Amino acid sequence: MKRPADSLLGYAILGLLHGKPKSGYELRKIFSETAMGNYSDSPGAIYPALRRLERDRQIAGRNEKTAGGRERRIFRLTNAGTSKLKQWTILPVTADDLDNGAAELMLRFAFLEQVHGPRLCTRFLSMFHDALEDYIDKLEKYAAVNRSKMPRSAQLALEQGIRGYRSMYDWTEYAEQQYRTSGKRTSAKGSQPSKGGRR
Amino acid sequence: MKRPADSLLGYAILGLLHGKPKSGYELRKIFSETAMGNYSDSPGAIYPALRRLERDRQIAGRNEKTAGGRERRIFRLTNAGTSKLKQWTILPVTADDLDNGAAELMLRFAFLEQVHGPRLCTRFLSMFHDALEDYIDKLEKYAAVNRSKMPRSAQLALEQGIRGYRSMYDWTEYAEQQYRTSGKRTSAKGSQPSKGGRR
DNA sequence: ACAGTCATGTAACACGTTACATGATTTG
DNA sequence: CAAATCATGTAACGTGTTACATGACTGT
Numbered sequence: 001m002k003r004p005a006d007s008l009l010g011y012a013i014l015g016l017l018h019g020k021p022k023s024g025y026e027l028r029k030i031f032s033e034t035a036m037g038n039y040s041d042s043p044g045a046i047y048p049a050l051r052r053l054e055r056d057r058q059i060a061g062r063n064e065k066t067a068g069g070r071e072r073r074i075f076r077l078t079n080a081g082t083s084k085l086k087q088w089t090i091l092p093v094t095a096d097d098l099d100n101g102a103a104e105l106m107l108r109f110a111f112l113e114q115v116h117g118p119r120l121c122t123r124f125l126s127m128f129h130d131a132l133e134d135y136i137d138k139l140e141k142y143a144a145v146n147r148s149k150m151p152r153s154a155q156l157a158l159e160q161g162i163r164g165y166r167s168m169y170d171w172t173e174y175a176e177q178q179y180r181t182s183g184k185r186t187s188a189k190g191s192q193p194s195k196g197g198r199r
Numbered sequence: 200m201k202r203p204a205d206s207l208l209g210y211a212i213l214g215l216l217h218g219k220p221k222s223g224y225e226l227r228k229i230f231s232e233t234a235m236g237n238y239s240d241s242p243g244a245i246y247p248a249l250r251r252l253e254r255d256r257q258i259a260g261r262n263e264k265t266a267g268g269r270e271r272r273i274f275r276l277t278n279a280g281t282s283k284l285k286q287w288t289i290l291p292v293t294a295d296d297l298d299n300g301a302a303e304l305m306l307r308f309a310f311l312e313q314v315h316g317p318r319l320c321t322r323f324l325s326m327f328h329d330a331l332e333d334y335i336d337k338l339e340k341y342a343a344v345n346r347s348k349m350p351r352s353a354q355l356a357l358e359q360g361i362r363g364y365r366s367m368y369d370w371t372e373y374a375e376q377q378y379r380t381s382g383k384r385t386s387a388k389g390s391q392p393s394k395g396g397r398r
Numbered sequence: 399a400c401a402g403t404c405a406t407g408t409a410a411c412a413c414g415t416t417a418c419a420t421g422a423t424t425t426g
Numbered sequence: 427c428a429a430a431t432c433a434t435g436t437a438a439c440g441t442g443t444t445a446c447a448t449g450a451c452t453g454t
Contacts, residue, residue: 007413025433035341035357038299045414047435052412068423072433100237101300106356113352121352142234153312153320156377157305158234160370167366171359178355206441224405244442246407251440267451271405 008104009049012039014077014085015111017059021076024050038103050075058084089115093127098135102128102168122179129172136165207303208248211238213276213284214310216258220275223249237302249274257283288314292326297334301327301367321378328371335364 016027016036024047032041040046053059058081061073077085089108097105105128112121139162147155215221215229223246231240239245252258257280260272276284288307296304304327311320338361346354 009414023433024435028433034345035338035360040414042415043433043435044416044437048413066423066432068432070422070432101302103300106359110350110353110356113350118351139234146233151309151312152317152377152381154309156370156374157309160305160367160374161234163366163370164363167362168359171355171362175355175359178351182351208442222405223407227405239442241443242405242407243409243444247441265404265451267404269404269450 007049008107009039009045010053011085011088011104012036012107013046013049013053014058014081014088015107015115017075017077018082018085018111018114021074023072023074025072053081057081085111086115090120090124093124093131095131095135095138098131098165101164118179122176125172125176125179129169129176132165132169132172136162136169139165206248207306208238208244209252210284210287210303211235211306212245212248212252213257213280213287214306214314216274216276217281217284217310217313220273222271222273224271252280256280284310285314289319289323292323292330294330294334297330297364300363317378321375324371324375324378328368328375331364331368331371335361335368338364 012031013027016022016030022030024043027050028041028043028046030036031039031046050059050061054061054075057078059075060078061075064072064074066072089112091108093105109121109124109128112124139158143155143158143162147158150158211230212226215226215235221229223242226249227240227242227245229235230238230245249258249260253260253274256277258274259277260274263271263273265271288311290307292304308320308323308327311323338357342354342357342361346357349357
């Protein structure tokens with residue numbers, strides 16, 4: 001019995017609202033201008049999503065006036081919304097999550113450090129790593145058996161898929177390394193990192 | 200003005216029907232048992248999709264009896280359906296196609312050799328290669344600018360995305376190599392390759 | 399007899415897309 | 427004053443999900 005926010009858009013909104021309340025318009029801008037652009041920036045998607053989340057008491061909106069005197073609705077996470085987000089981000093990594101790429105997993109991971117801190121990030125990476133190992137094995141076995149029956153371009157398309165998962169696998173090791181080497185700074189309690197220049 | 204078959208499921212069906220007519224049940228089995236499993240195998244998706252395609256005269260069904268005397272509907276591509284499939288597979292590769300992974304591109308490529316032969320496969324790969332180069336550049340520039348403002352796990356998620364595209368980029372070179380070295384056997388005019396053992 | 403698989407469908411529902419609509423405020 | 431941007435929405439539409447329904451044939 002799935003009850004919202006069960007669309008990725010819903011969870012993306014919950015994640016973006018974590019730490020800092022935002023208006024629908026601000027959320028749209030984030031979706032259209034940042035790497036979150038895979039999610040819909042259209043008003044026909046985001047405003048209904050906000051109303052659903054509000055209906056389910058996962059966010060709460062209050063009206064405000066900008067400097068200029070424009071009306072806008074600022075949404076913040078409720079306690080229920082915060083725990084929904086927390087539960088979602090620490091869900092175990094299953095083979096199922098890998099079936100259509102791993103878009104949902106990556107969204108979860110993107111929010112994970114803010115929400116739960118670096119320790120659970122390494123736990124996530126280790127689960128992801130193991131799941132990928134099994135999944136890649138399965139794909140390679142499938143490919144070995146069926147390759148010969150497929151047209152060449154279909155074989156290559158399958159090979160591309162497998163390479164994508166191998167690239168994720170390598171990435172999990174890289175990411176684990178990042179967490180090992182750079183210790184536990186960026187403490188994750190709610191707010192932004194210290195703005196430090198990279199490298 | 201988009202008119203069906205514009206869902207990926209619709210195109211996947213057109214592609215699978217190319218060469219060999221199939222029933223809805225056979226299509227479902229393909230979606231559930233093969234690497235095409237990213238597409239829905241549920242009757243609530245495939246039967247409506249078949250009716251849409253039939254309504255638009257891209258496929259035509261006729262009733263048949265199995266050995267056992269069971270009724271079933273076998274669908275074949277019409278001329279309109281065949282040319283729809285052909286047009287779709289040779290569409291240019293745009294940056295847009297890369298925005299949400301490249302699922303549609305890979306589906307097109309998987310069918311491309313059957314439908315248009317190896318020559319257009321190499322053309323496709325070269326367009327894909329160039330589009331990826333630009334796209335990766337754009338992503339890397341974006342990452343360089345914004346990395347410092349993101350929580351570490353979000354940075355890493357972005358890095359994973361970029362690596363995925365780099366892996367596609369490497370794959371296009373690998374695939375081009377495959378077409379160069381193994382010449383133009385597997386002639387692609389309509390039917391299956393000669394069933395020959397691989398390697 | 400009963401379970402399993404073949405085979406096709408429908409109905410309720412959630413969600414995203416596109417396009418349209420409205421109006422205020424800021425900028426050139 | 428016109429155009430861009432801020433800001434929020436609605437309506438029609440297509441399509442996928444889940445769950446239910448039906449019935450015939452096949453193997454134990």
